[in-house]
Amino acid sequence: MSSPLSGQFVIPTNREIGASSHSEPDNACTYLCGNSLGPMSKRSKALVEEELKVWATCAVTGHFTSHPHGRGWADFCDHITPPLAELKEVACMGTLTANLHLMMDSFYKPTPQRYKILCEAHAFPSDQATLAHGFDPANAVLEMSPRSGEYTLREEDILTMIEREGSSIALVIFAGVQYYTGQWFPMQSITRAAQAQGCICGWDLAHAVGNVPLSLHDWGIDFAVWCTYKYMNAGPGSIAGLFVHEKWKETELPKFAGWWGHDPATRFAMPPKFSPIEGAQGFQQSNPGILVAASLLGSLQVFKEVGMMQPLRERSLQLTGALESLLKKSQYFVPVEEASTRQSTKPAFTIITPDDPSGRGAQLSLLFLPSGVMNKVHDALNKRGVIGDERRPDVIRLAPAPLFNTLKDCEQGAMILESVFDEFI
Ligand SMILES: Cc1ncc(COP(=O)(O)O)c(C=O)c1O
Numbered sequence: 252m253s254s255p256l257s258g259q260f261v262i263p264t265n266r267e268i269g270a271s272s273h274s275e276p277d278n279a280c281t282y283l284c285g286n287s288l289g290p291m292s293k294r295s296k297a298l299v300e301e302e303l304k305v306w307a308t309c310a311v312t313g314h315f316t317s318h319p320h321g322r323g324w325a326d327f328c329d330h331i332t333p334p335l336a337e338l339k340e341v342a343c344m345g346t347l348t349a350n351l352h353l354m355m356d357s358f359y360k361p362t363p364q365r366y367k368i369l370c371e372a373h374a375f376p377s378d379q380a381t382l383a384h385g386f387d388p389a390n391a392v393l394e395m396s397p398r399s400g401e402y403t404l405r406e407e408d409i410l411t412m413i414e415r416e417g418s419s420i421a422l423v424i425f426a427g428v429q430y431y432t433g434q435w436f437p438m439q440s441i442t443r444a445a446q447a448q449g450c451i452c453g454w455d456l457a458h459a460v461g462n463v464p465l466s467l468h469d470w471g472i473d474f475a476v477w478c479t480y481k482y483m484n485a486g487p488g489s490i491a492g493l494f495v496h497e498k499w500k501e502t503e504l505p506k507f508a509g510w511w512g513h514d515p516a517t518r519f520a521m522p523p524k525f526s527p528i529e530g531a532q533g534f535q536q537s538n539p540g541i542l543v544a545a546s547l548l549g550s551l552q553v554f555k556e557v558g559m560m561q562p563l564r565e566r567s568l569q570l571t572g573a574l575e576s577l578l579k580k581s582q583y584f585v586p587v588e589e590a591s592t593r594q595s596t597k598p599a600f601t602i603i604t605p606d607d608p609s610g611r612g613a614q615l616s617l618l619f620l621p622s623g624v625m626n627k628v629h630d631a632l633n634k635r636g637v638i639g640d641e642r643r644p645d646v647i648r649l650a651p652a653p654l655f656n657t658l659k660d661c662e663q664g665a666m667i668l669e670s671v672f673d674e675f676i
Pocket residue numbers: 346347348349375377378426430455457458478488
């Protein structure tokens with residue numbers, strides 16, 4: 252299974268990425284880390300270079316019609332939002348954490364009866380900090396942990412929790428795909444259950460956008476935020492995104508407003524009164540960073556070429572399924588049911604990401620046993636050109652991203668992991 256698009260990306264060589272033990276230093280490394288930072292697409296590079304040139308040659312006039320590529324900076328993001336979703340529901344803006352703060356401010360309206368926030372335990376630390384939002388998190392934040400001996404949450408347990416606690420919950424907010432376990436939560440059923448109890452339902456889609464198909468509008472999600480440097484491949488710290496369902500259009504949501512959220516027809520007339528754009532774009536604050544937006548636009552063009560998410564998801568299912576079955580053939584693999592009670596000190600690993608493909612995206616989270624093994628494996632993998640990432644305490648994440656990874660990457664990853672266990676551990 253070769254990737255029709257892998258040639259569109261620049262993958263670092265073994266030498267460049269510091270894989271000092273690789274016998275072929277000038278070959279591309281086995282990059283299974285697009286879940287953390289997607290590689291650079293050639294389109295992104297070309298578009299960023301074009302914008303640098305426009306800056307050099309047009310300066311301020313590049314904002315408007317004199318932009319030689321017809322992408323005046325004043326409405327640059329209009330070229331980005333249509334492929335992402337309905338124009339009015341999506342804004343290309345800011346950063347993930349800042350956008351989550353904005354959404355918390357607009358949607359989290361605690362009352363003495365209804366003030367709790369339901370989320371998964373061990374959410375990404377930035378999200379945990381955001382959810383504290385002025386409240387004592389020990390009282391307000393309800394964190395759901397997996398059952399004893401399990402690593403991921405069961406849908407039935409989440410739905411039962413929502414039903415039981417719903418009347419005191421103001422906001423249900425989960426990660427679409429969980430960063431540590433790789434679990435893709437059943438977004439539609441959680442949203443429906445939360446709203447049936449009168450809760451707002453929002454999502455952090457950092458690990459979900461560009462990874463799994465999303466129907467935010469049809470699922471009735473209230474709001475969502477995401478970054479674009481993971482599966483969207485828009486570059487480190489690139490411009491982020493925000494979704495607000497159109498059902499909120501009649502409601503005047505409080506905003507930390509900025510001039511870029513003002514109606515573009517009168518924005519440059521500098522009126523004293525703020526007149527927000529209807530929908531998500533009314534949350535925009537500042538004029539967007541064009542270099543990062545250009546990089547995102549380049550990456551989106553690659554997604555468009557492949558037909559966006561459905562064909563990619565099919566390829567993703569094949570690749571992740573292939574990596575899973577190769578890993579499960581390892582003599583060091585132990586089934587996940589045995590991992591939490593295992594007594595042996597012999598190094599081993601299991602996969603804590605759900606087996607069911609509908610409960611995961613591209614990422615597999617490998618849990619290493621006993622504690623302490625993971626670090627050594629991670630270092631040895633890196634030296635041999637297999638790039639995944641470690642997440643403490645004991646996980647290495649490997650993600651075959653369907654835009655640029657191939658079956659060969661999965662085979663290399665599994666084979667080198669086996670040799671690392673054989674030789675080093
Ligand atoms: C789930 C999740 N939330 C929040 C963040 C923080 O994102 P940012 O630094 O772009 O605000 C990340 C990634 O860094 C993440 O994976």
